[in-house]
Amino acid sequence: MRIGRRITVVAVCIVALLAVAASAAPSSCQPPPRLQLQGEVDLARLVDLCAQRLDLTVEYDASVLKGKVTLRLTESLTDAELWELTNRVLGLRGFTTVRLRGADGREMLSVVRLADAAGLAEVSDIAAKTDTPSGFVAVVVRVEHQPVKETSEAIKAVLSRSGSTVATLGNSNLLLIADLRPRVEQALELLKALDTPGASSVVERVELKHLPATRLAAVLTSITAARDLVEARTTRGRVIAEPGDRAVVLIAPSDEAEAWRALIARFDQVPPVETRTYSPRYFGLDEVAALIEQVAKPTSGGGDQWRLVRDQLTGSLILTATAIQHEEVQSLIDRLNALPAEARRPLRTFQVRNRPVGEVIAVLERLMSSGVLTEAAESGTDSAPPISSPLGDSQRTEAPRLVPGSPQREPQVPSEGESSTPAQPSRPSSRAGTGTTDRPALTLTADETTSTIIAMGEPRLLDQVERLIREMDVRQPQVMVEILIVSLSESQTLDLGVELEKIEVSGDVRITLSSLFGLSSVTDGVRSVGNARGGSALVLSPGDFSVVVRALQTINDGRSLNVPKLLVNNNQQASLNSVLQQPFVSINAFDTIATTSFGGTQDAGTVVTVKPQIAEGDHMIMEYSVTLSSFVGESTDPSLPPPRQENRLESVATIPDGYVVALGGIEVSSQSKGVSQVPGLGGIPLVGELFRNRSRTENRSRFYIFIRPSVLRRLDFEDLRYLSEAPLAAGGIDDGWPVVEPRVIR
Secondary structure, X not given: OHHHHHHHHHHHHHHXXXXXXXXXXXXXXXXXXXXXXXXEEEHHHHHHHHHHHHOOOEEOOOOOOOOEEEEEOOOOEOHHHHHHHHHHHHHHOOEEEEEEEOOOOOEEEEEXXXXXXXHHOOEOOOOOOOOOOOOEXXXXXXXXXXXXXXXXXXXXXXXXXXXXXXEEOOOOOEEEEEEEHHHHHHHHHHHHHHOOOOOOEEEEEEEOOOOOHXXXXXXXXXXXHHHHHHHOOOOOOEEEEOOOOOEEEEEEEHHHHHHHHHHHHHHOOOOOEEEEEEOOOOOOHHHHHHHHHHHHOOOOOOOOOOEEEEEOOOOEEEEEEEHHHHHHHHHHHHHHHOOOHHHHOOEEEEEOOOOOHHHHHHHHHHHHHOOHHHHHHHOOOOOOOOOOXXXXXXXXXXXXXXXXXXXXXXXXXXXXXXXXXXXXXXXXXXXXXXXXXXXXXXXXXXXXXXXXXXXXXXXXXXXXXHHHHHHHOOXXXXXXXXXXXXXXXXXXXXXXXXXXXXXXXXXOEEEEEEEOOOOOEEEOOEEEOOOOOOEEEEEEEOOOEEEEEEEEEEEEEEEEEEOOEEEEEOOOOEEEEEEEEEEEEEEEEOOOOEEEEEEEEEEEEEEEEEEXXXXXXXXEEEEEEEEEEEEOOOXXXXXXXXXXXXXXXXXXEEEEOOOOEEEEEEEEEEEEEEEEEOOOHHHOOOHHHHHEEEEEEEEEEEEEEEEEEEEEOOOOOHHHHHHHHHHHHHHOOOOOOOOOOOOOOO
16 A cells, blocks of 8 residues: 555656646747847947846946947847847947956956957956857967967967957967957967977988088078068078088978978089189299188089199199189289289298208309399289380380399398308399389398308299209219229140250260250250259250250139229219329439439329219219229339339210129230241151240230119118128128117016
C-alpha cells in the first residue's frame, strides 16, 4: 500500500512539472521585441531610447551632445541592433561611448568625444561577451613573430584617423590598440594575418672572384635601393664586406637567398681594362712603381689582369688596369710632378759590401763624364712631347748636357777618407716652369771607412745610381787555379867499336899495323881497356898483336813536375814567382892591376800569371802567362852568366770548371849517327865491321803545361776548406775550424 502511494505521488509531481514546462515553453520561443524608427531623431533622444530599452546606465553632457540624425530604415530593429546603430551614429558625429567604473564599483557607459576616448577607456578584452558593449575599446595584444614597430605601422592603416591609438609598451612585444570597436576588430584580424612565423634566415660567406668586397657591397646596396624605389617594395637581406676584401657575408631570408646569390654572381664580373703608359718626370721608376702598387693594385679578386711593367729602356711605366685604377694612378703622378724643386733632391746613402768603394765611384765618374747618367735624367725633366720646328733640326733647341767638372762647381773640401765628385752642367740654363738655375745634377761622396756612397741629386739619377751599384756590388766567386808544368826528357846512346893492332919485329925494323878508335890505352907498352864503361873484350899477345872489342848503350829518362796554385777572385790577376838567382862576377882589367866585382845575377825558375773570368755555365776565359827557365850548364867564364833555357807560354783560352786541360807545350827530338872506320877496309861488307867504330844518339825532350781551375761559390767557404785540407795536413797546420764531436746525452 505504501509503495503504491509513493508511486502515485511521484507521478503527480512529474505531471505537474510537465505542465509547468509546457506553459513556459511558448514564452521562451517568442521573438525579441523590435522597434521601427523613421524620420528625424535627436542624438540625446536616441541615447535615452537605448538606455530605456536596454536598461543601461548612460551619462552624457546634454549641452555637448547636440544634433539630429535622420533615419530611413526599411526594417525594424532589435534592442542590440539599435545600440549598434547608436554607436555608429555617435562615431560619425565625433562621439563614442566608453565603459567606466564608478566610485561604488558599478560599471556605466559614458558618451564622450571621440578625440578624448583613448584617455578615458579602460583596457578590456574585446572577446568578452556582453549585451551592451561600448563603442570605443582599448586592448593589449602580444606580437609573437614579427617586429613590433613594423607591425604597429601596418595596423595604423585600418584605424581611424582621429582618436585612435596604437603604441608599443616598453621594450616588450606588447601592443596597445585603442579605437572604435569595428576598427579594433579589423586591426586584430590584420594582426592575426601579419603576426605569422617568418622564413628562416641564411648567413653565409660568398667568395668573390673579381671585384673587391667593399666595392661589390656598395654596388649591391645602391642597386637594391633603386629597385625598391621603382617597384615600391622592400628587399629583405643585406650584403656585408668581409675584412680582407675577398668575400662578402650574405644575410637574407632563405626564400630570397638564391636571388641574392644570383645578384652577386651577376655583378662580380671582370671590369674592362686598358693599357696606358706613364712617364714619371722627376722620380725613379722603382719608387713610383712601389707607390702605384700600394695605391691602385687590387688586394683581392680582379687582380689577374692588373699588370705593371717597368720599362727601363724608355724610363716609363706600362700599366694595365681598369679606368678607376688609372684615375688613381694619374692623380698620384700629377701630385708627384707638382712637388717643388727642393723636394725633388733627396739625400741617399748606398752601402758597398763586396767591392772597394773607390772602384764603384770610379765607374760612376766615368758614366757621368760620358753623360750617360745626366742625359738619362734630362730625358725625364720635361713631360711635354718634343715639338718639331718647321725650320728643321738645325733650329731646334738642344737640351743642356750635364757633365762633371764644370767651372761653376762650388769648391768642396772632402773630409779625411772621403772623395767627392759633383756632376754639374757645363753651361747655365733653367728648367721650364721651375724658374730656378741649374745646380749639380748629381753629387757623389765616398766614405772609405764605412764603404758608403753618399749621393744627392734628382730622384731619377739616384734610382739609376742605386740600380748600377746593385748590379756592380755583387760578391764575385773565387777561382782556385792549379798550373801543372811537366818536363819530360829521354836519351839513348849506343857505341860499338873494334880495335886491331899487329906488331912485327924484324931485326932493327919494327912494323905496327893498327886500327885504333880510342877504345883502349897503352901503359908501359902494354895495351889495356882500363876502367872503361860498357862491355869490353881484350885479346892480347904482348909484342905480337891485340884485339879490343867494346860495346856501350846508355838510356836516360827524366820527369820534372811543378804544380803552383793560386787563389784569385773573378776578373782579378794573380801572379806566382819561384826564381833562383845565379850571381856572376865582373873583371875590370887595367894596365897594372885587374879587379873583380859583382857583375849581377841571372834568374831562372817558374813565373805564373793568371786572370780568370767566369763565363756562363762556369766556363772560364783564362788569360795566362807561364814561364819556366833553368840553367843548362856551367859558365865557360867566371865573368859570364851560366847558360839558361827558357820556355814561355802566354795566351787566352776558355776552360771548363774542374777539368784538367792542356794549354800547350813543346817537344824536341834529335837523332845522330856516327861512324869511324879505316878507309877502304871499313867499306868491305862484313869484314869492314872489324875496322869500324859506330855510335848512335837519340834525344827527346817534352814540355807541357796543364791547368785546372775550380770555381768556389759557397758563401760559407766550405769548398775552399775542402781544397785546403790536403795542404794543411801535409804541413801539419791547424785549419782553425771548430771540431764537432759527438756527445752522449743521458
